[in-house]
Amino acid sequence: DALSRCFALDDFTAEAQARLSAEAWAYFSGGAADEITLRANRAAWDQQQLLPRVLCDLEGLDPGVSLLGRRHRWPLMLAPVAFQRLAHEDGELATAAAAAALGTGLVLSSQASQPLEAVARAMGGDAALWFQLYWQTGPEGNRASGRAATLALVQRAEAAGYQALVLTVDAPLSGVRDRERRAGFVLPAGVSAVNLAPAPAGDWRALLARAPTWAEVEWLCAHTRLPVLVKGVLHPEDAREALRCGARGLVVSNHGGRVLDTVPATAALLPRLRDALQHATGPGMPCLLVDGGIRRGTDVLKALALGADAVLLGRPQVYALAAHGPHGVARCLALLHDEFIAAMALCGVRSVDEIGPALLG
Numbered sequence: 001d002a003l004s005r006c007f008a009l010d011d012f013t014a015e016a017q018a019r020l021s022a023e024a025w026a027y028f029s030g031g032a033a034d035e036i037t038l039r040a041n042r043a044a045w046d047q048q049q050l051l052p053r054v055l056c057d058l059e060g061l062d063p064g065v066s067l068l069g070r071r072h073r074w075p076l077m078l079a080p081v082a083f084q085r086l087a088h089e090d091g092e093l094a095t096a097a098a099a100a101a102l103g104t105g106l107v108l109s110s111q112a113s114q115p116l117e118a119v120a121r122a123m124g125g126d127a128a129l130w131f132q133l134y135w136q137t138g139p140e141g142n143r144a145s146g147r148a149a150t151l152a153l154v155q156r157a158e159a160a161g162y163q164a165l166v167l168t169v170d171a172p173l174s175g176v177r178d179r180e181r182r183a184g185f186v187l188p189a190g191v192s193a194v195n196l197a198p199a200p201a202g203d204w205r206a207l208l209a210r211a212p213t214w215a216e217v218e219w220l221c222a223h224t225r226l227p228v229l230v231k232g233v234l235h236p237e238d239a240r241e242a243l244r245c246g247a248r249g250l251v252v253s254n255h256g257g258r259v260l261d262t263v264p265a266t267a268a269l270l271p272r273l274r275d276a277l278q279h280a281t282g283p284g285m286p287c288l289l290v291d292g293g294i295r296r297g298t299d300v301l302k303a304l305a306l307g308a309d310a311v312l313l314g315r316p317q318v319y320a321l322a323a324h325g326p327h328g329v330a331r332c333l334a335l336l337h338d339e340f341i342a343a344m345a346l347c348g349v350r351s352v353d354e355i356g357p358a359l360l361g
């Protein structure tokens with residue numbers, strides 16, 4: 001069947017495009033403005049070359065990694081991608097079941113189209129489950145109301161068993177996504193952010209007046225028992241600030257090129273951010289994740305060689321979901337996992353701790 005003819009992540013893409021409405025395809029695949037950053041993310045992994053070692057002892061090769069004190073089967077998790085019911089009727093429930101089956105962690109979007117508690121049940125098992133948080137504004141539209149609304153959502157995630165919070169900070173307002181606008185994308189009836197209260201109406205001035213600042217990060221870290229990672233940090237100074245505010249780690253991300261166009265590819269920023277974290281002070285070793293354009297096992301290895309502890313996978317999960325449902329997502333993860341094992345073996349490393357800049361050409 002068509003699924004068994006998918007041998008690389010790209011094989012799901014054309015099928016997804018054929019099955020999705022033109023509007024949904026534009027929503028998932030598009031980036032901001034001229035999509036310069038969207039393309040740069042991919043190109044940066046391609047341009048990075050590997051310099052493998054040979055004849056190493058590979059017996060007992062293990063791709064496992066520890067993140068925030070928990071063992072992961074391999075250094076990849078599914079990125080938060082909103083509104084997955086656009087891709088498949090079961091949406092995030094299907095994705096979670098596939099992730100659990102492959103022992104792969106998942107970060108659920110604040111804008112998920114399935115209840116966060118149901119996703120936690122679908123996940124079960126021992127794979128990691130984190131919650132992506134967008135700062136909430138609250139009905140009054142003032143600071144106190146925002147904090148109360150955000151805390152209520154955080155407490156739901158805590159109660160449902162989510163093990164970490166990923167606060168996304170790179171989108172105080174939506175990116176200028178031309179492709180999506182030209183396609184006339186609007187959410188179809190029946191697909192919505194079911195875990196959130198409807199956002200109060202307001203123009204960009206109101207949005208910006210309610211946008212979180214570092215004070216909110218500090219407040220959040222003090223009001224949850226979960227570790228907080230900050231997603232969407234690009235500047236080394238912001239990396240240091242995040243740790244000062246109590247964050248336990250960062251996700252180096254430009255939101256898959258969907259928010260501010262012409263920022264650098266994430267691969268290009270990794271070494272500087274690893275450096276910034278190394279010299280920062282805080283409790284425990286900060287955790288550094290990266291996303292944007294990861295499509296191959298070799299990309300995962302390059303990310304680790306450049307200083308990441310793990311990577312997040314965005315669009316391919318929804319392409320696989322649209323093309324073949326939960327089985328598609330499971331196959332997508334299995335393919336990438338096997339590619340990563342092959343990349344490790346062919347570079348002569350037996351554990352992720354051995355992956356470093358010396359493997360880069």
Ligand code: FNR
Pocket residue numbers: 027028029041079080081082109110111132168231253254255256257258291292293294312313314315316
């Ligand atoms: C996203 N991303 C995202 N990020 C986030 O923090 N919350 C969200 O709700 C969403 N929603 C979302 C929807 C869609 C359709 C896409 C494509 C992306 C960004 C996502 O987590 C991740 O940063 C990028 O997708 C990574 O890049 P790749 O792997 O898609 O190239």
